[in-house]
Amino acid sequence: MPNYRAELRIHLRSGVLDPAGEAVQSSLGHLGFAVDRVEVGKLLTVDLSASSPAEAEEALRRMAKELLVNPVLEDYDLEVRAR
Amino acid sequence: MPNYRAELRIHLRSGVLDPAGEAVQSSLGHLGFAVDRVEVGKLLTVDLSASSPAEAEEALRRMAKELLVNPVLEDYDLEVRAR
Amino acid sequence: MPLNTVDPTTLGLRPSECEFARRQAGRELSDLEWAVLSVLWSEHCAYKHSRALLSRLPREGERVLAGPGAGAGVLDIGEGWAVAAKVESHNHPSAVEPLQGAATGIGGIMRDVLSMGARPAAFLDSLRFGMPGTGRTDYLLRGVVAGIAHYGNCVGVPTVGGDLYFHPSYERNPLVNAMCVGFLRHEQLRDSAASGEGNRFLLLGARTGRDGIGGAAFASVTLREDAAEDRPRVQVGDPFLGKLLIEATLEILACEPVVAIQDLGAGGLAGALIEMCAKGGVGAEVWLERVPLRAADLAPAEILLSESQERMLLLLPPASIPAAQATAQRLGIIAAEVGEVRADGEIAVTMGGELLSRLSAAIYAEAPMAPLAPASGNADAPVPAEPQGGDARSALLALLARPNLSSRAGIYGTYDQDVGLRTVVRPGLDAAVLRAAPGAPGVAVAVDQTPRYCERSARIGASLAVCEAARNVAARGAVPIGLTNCLNLGSPERPEAARELVDVVDGIAEAANELGIPVTGGNVSLYNESGGLAIVPTPVIGMIGHLPDPERAIGVGSPIPGMRVLLLGQPADRLAGSEFAELAGVQPAAPAPPDYPALRAVLNLLPAAGAAGEIALAHDVADGGLLVALAEIVLHTGLGVSVNLAEATPRYLFGEPSALFIAVTGDPGAVLLRAAALGVRVKEIGEVTQSAQLVVGMPTEPLWSLERAQLQRAVGRDLL
Amino acid sequence: MIADVVVFPGSNCDFDTLEALRLALPGATLRRQWHGELDLSRSDLCVLPGGFAYGDYLRAGALAARSPALREVRRLIERGGLVLGICNGFQVLVEAGILPGAFQTNDVQHFLCRDVHVRVASSESPFLSGLREGAVLQLPIAHQEGNYRVTPREFEELSSEGRIALQYCGADGEIVPRENPNGSYHSIAGVLGAHGRVLGLMPHPERAAWPEIGRADGLEILRGALSVVAEGGRA
């Protein structure tokens, strides 16, 4: 079966407080970098085999639902490519 | 000045122990998902204004160097787009 | 067998050492052998410059169950219980990557204590940085504290104390010393000497990776200008696996007839295995192909020397291996049989049946010692004139705000202080108190060293560090019964630093002898210098105080308004070496040497009065002097203190004596009687009040006071 | 009465919890059960202890919440058994969807260990039945991800159902932002499951079960299970 690498980019849902992002933003400010917003998210890279990109994507969506993403706080987008 | 959104994708350098990735991989296994590798990285989204994409990228590289990325353990790649 | 292709001097070995090795072996060594030797003969592993000197430290004591040379010192605390303790440095790794450097320092010292058969019960951290406020120092401090919190909290061992000083000499060479304390029953005590031909080595824990290779040699080399180049050598700790390792190790020790056990630290598998063999006068055959690897392409030398974290080496009879492996598997941890004991004293390294090397364990284990060439004489500066007068109230506020005196609550507040249920008195003042179990005996523990004192006299500074650590445990009513230490110094190849090494050892030996406290072990970290700047000699002392009944230690309950405030011991007679002198810009001078007779007397008084329940709270007068200590009591208790002091001289108010305590008592009469009997100078100076303020009266000065909130604002600088 | 403490890899308050239960539930059969072999079929009370199950990698409690052990816990809940989640145990229950909400890192962005005060907001639970509403307890916290989040709607629901168990407060019981150590929504320190038989809380009652050293305010919570047994065992 072909090998794929999936990148799951996990963001905080809009409206959810992001104190980590605010802390980073304020540290940047102390260093003299003025930025409008920082968001701290997660980047999961998953290597897997599947029979097609569509199947790999489908598998990742199930993993996201069952474990990788907490829907109360988080959203995600997904990118699958051959490796 | 135009507004940009930069995405900083932070990975562990190769060879660095990734206990989080290993734990997630094994947990996925228990849930019936066989995958070859999981890496838990960080995704920083930074909104800023700059006079050009090149300048925004330059600013981000400096922030990465001074604060956002720990070069001892981490690598990153960067994507800047208009927002 | 593969032959020699490298020049061993490129691995850091001296030509004379190479010659010595060839003579001992009677032949040229192979690349693999040179690689192992270069690590095991590094300063870090072999104590080349300090071993002879360390024999000057007193090590005998009736409570000592295991002393220097063991993974950790072990002391009897009664009722079949014992305490294991050790302090160790992780300076260089923390300078390169503060979070992981400190985290792996904590993990490393934890495994030392585990290797004695003890359950790790508490950590303490002793930290030294350049002056705060620079981006680099703040980054290091935050990273180090986060690393200790990360590893300690997650592994389920509380961090109950420490100390933190800032001094410009640590700017490029921050120090991170970690101490671990563990408890065990006497019969659980284990040893690392291998024995019994055919017994099997079981490697427990993490897979072996390429991380930390050459780490030990790295720690022995002066930090280069651009330490960043050493980056790939940084290791990442996995406290989650560390926790599994504790439980698996203790369960195997409890259920199987383990012959010997050792943690894997500097020098990795080779370091542990060869030390176990050399101690037991045996050899071993090692099967490298059985070592579980994280990367498939590790070379034999890498497998032998990798310093991957979270690994232990156990020696068991062959018949017990399956059961031990089953335990490990159930707990989710890997256990591989990686070799067996040979009777002939040779270390035979094999891979897939092929013999790669055979060399006597004794050759690896016996590095040639390096002579010290100390500069002569002691360059103690003369005692300068005292500053006079001044406004005591403002001086107090200024002192409290100094980085070296400000509150550490923000730091220990990020450490889990309670997990394990053994913490009876948390950090806050002086020493923390631990019990081996509810209802069991326990200890008070503290780490101490004041850079200011050592800057002008390494010898006096070292002896004062022992005194302060002893005072801190005595403030809890404990009897100091043993100490462990970590000597942090510059390059021993420089005569001045060699002198300092000799002086700190002599200073510790003097105080330990005077106070009757055996030294149960320690660690030496040399080459803490870069760019021509060496650190102030930093002999960190970790003290163990015995408490038969820790649940009744001084400080378990709270003082009550109306209780009397006493001064016990000898007030300061000079300002030399004090924080006040520094604040006043007086030229730094050597502090007064310890007043041993006065200190011995109070060290006898406090445990007796404490056990009799006569003292509600005690605090020694140290950094900043008497007024600072009084202010700290107000801050700590949330109550007030009102005193009338006998003198208004700066030296009385701000000098830093070696044998003075403040004690709060509900029964001053009883304490006075004891003091008279033991020859302790005692003076009643005031009382505890309900209203939270410090009220001070002094001869010829108007009464003044400070609210607790004002004191709080002064000490409350946010360090993180 | 049988009380079980579940041990996940990385749990580190399991021994502490057993030790405290020994005091709180005299005569009870106490068992320390490894998650992989968990059997709660005879259990009256199951405690998910504090610690860092599976290293708390990904999100606190996330990996443990997906382990097979949670099936046993759910079955016990269906049978009307009692479940207490302390700190990491609370996080596991939330990640498993047994209790509502989610956790974020403390608003101060680091681990916090100290005594806090909590106010009993509801006593509609066996665990809190020995306490009156409004009572103030002094308990230690020790966590990095204790910032409890629910939506305003969920909060209204929880409140109206009396399922807010504990809230951070001052020594006088006053609930003010200043006394909220981690930024939790409405200072929530503990919540109840639908029938009050599941309690999740961030403070550690097992660390405050020790009168001999002046820390005893957690005992009453641990004793709560007795009230159910006194009524004749599980529902």
Ligand SMILES: Nc1ncnc2c1ncn2[C@@H]1O[C@H](COP(=O)(O)OP(=O)(O)O)[C@@H](O)[C@H]1O
């Ligand atoms: N780095 C640290 N880590 C943990 N605890 C610390 C640290 N530094 C200081 N402390 C704690 O803060 C309290 C005050 O420290 P210190 O001022 O050195 O002691 P003392 O009360 O003897 O003057 C003590 O309980 C000590 O253990």
Ligand SMILES: [Mg+2]
């Ligand atoms: Mg002290």
